[in-house]
Amino acid sequence: MSDAAAVLEAVEVGLEKKRSVPEKPPERLTARRDAAHATVVRVGDVAIGGGVPVVIAGPCSVESREQLLAAAQGVKAAGATLLRGGAYKPRTSPYDFQGLGLEALLILREVSERTGLPVVSEVMSTEDIEVVSDNVDMLQVGARNMQNFALLRRLGKVRRPVLLKRNPAATVKEWLLAAEYILAGGNDQVVLCERGIRSYDPELRNTFDIGGMVLAKTMTHLPVIADPSHATGRRDLVPAVSRAALAAGADGLIVEVHPHPDRALSDGAQSLNIEDFAAMMQDLPVTVG
Ligand code: PEP
Numbered sequence: 001m002s003d004a005a006a007v008l009e010a011v012e013v014g015l016e017k018k019r020s021v022p023e024k025p026p027e028r029l030t031a032r033r034d035a036a037h038a039t040v041v042r043v044g045d046v047a048i049g050g051g052v053p054v055v056i057a058g059p060c061s062v063e064s065r066e067q068l069l070a071a072a073q074g075v076k077a078a079g080a081t082l083l084r085g086g087a088y089k090p091r092t093s094p095y096d097f098q099g100l101g102l103e104a105l106l107i108l109r110e111v112s113e114r115t116g117l118p119v120v121s122e123v124m125s126t127e128d129i130e131v132v133s134d135n136v137d138m139l140q141v142g143a144r145n146m147q148n149f150a151l152l153r154r155l156g157k158v159r160r161p162v163l164l165k166r167n168p169a170a171t172v173k174e175w176l177l178a179a180e181y182i183l184a185g186g187n188d189q190v191v192l193c194e195r196g197i198r199s200y201d202p203e204l205r206n207t208f209d210i211g212g213m214v215l216a217k218t219m220t221h222l223p224v225i226a227d228p229s230h231a232t233g234r235r236d237l238v239p240a241v242s243r244a245a246l247a248a249g250a251d252g253l254i255v256e257v258h259p260h261p262d263r264a265l266s267d268g269a270q271s272l273n274i275e276d277f278a279a280m281m282q283d284l285p286v287t288v289g
């Protein structure tokens with residue numbers, strides 16, 4: 001066989017392999033077998049999905065060491081067991097604050113060490129996975145990236161738990177298939193987060209889909225938490241939506257809290273101050289831990 005023919009044959013074999021559809025497991029990896037089937041996701045020493053709901057709280061964005069430390073100490077005293085804070089921010093407008101990037105990750109790490117709170121932060125691109133994984137305990141996939149399949153595939157290979165937010169225009173099935181990419185890659189430490197879907201009322205940033213959240217829980221063994229902050233866009237609605245989510249069986253909440261919401265560089269209108277967050281925590285319908 002000539003060299004050219006051999007090359008063509010090799011290409012053909014490669015193409016044949018690519019044309020064959022990936023092997024499907026008999027059941028979806030995200031599917032819930034029965035009522036007792038529940039995955040517990042561990043973030044540091046915190047268990048999500050183990051029966052006791054958890055509260056993740058902190059600012060939308062890390063803005064400074066002082067801001068994050070004040071938020072972390074405040075939310076910890078109020079009973080939150082995980083800290084949130086964005087370093088890489090997916091903003092609708094390129095002219096809005098985009099996050100402090102690496103410096104924010106270093107602040108998150110320092111504040112986590114000082115307070116003992118494990119931290120969750122968003123990763124927006126495959127090239128940032130390593131640096132984000134090196135500095136935080138849980139990687140968030142934001143709503144806008146729910147179907148970024150390159151990102152999902154790579155997160156299947158990391159040894160960090162993933163918080164997968166639902167895209168505001170995704171069906172529950174599409175959301176679970178996005179999680180399936182991560183599980184198919186070998187990482188079963190995935191928590192789903194309902195954060196509101198797009199609707200028609202401009203008074204609300206999004207519409208909290210409580211039915212979709214409950215449906216997801218019936219379909220998958222993965223924990224499902226609620227984000228009342230992005231779901232409403234209004235801090236005055238956050239406590240009631242938090243209570244509703246927990247009463248409906250959410251495995252936890254992720255809540256935006258800022259020491260001075262009116263000065264926040266992102267999402268101030270939906271951020272609670274520490275005092276109001278502490279009051280909300282006193283009034284939840286279930287014990288959190
Ligand atoms: C966030 O958590 O600050 C965020 C950007 O959330 P979402 O991806 O749900 O909009």
Ligand code: MN
Nearest residue numbers: 060256266267
């Ligand atoms: Mn936010």
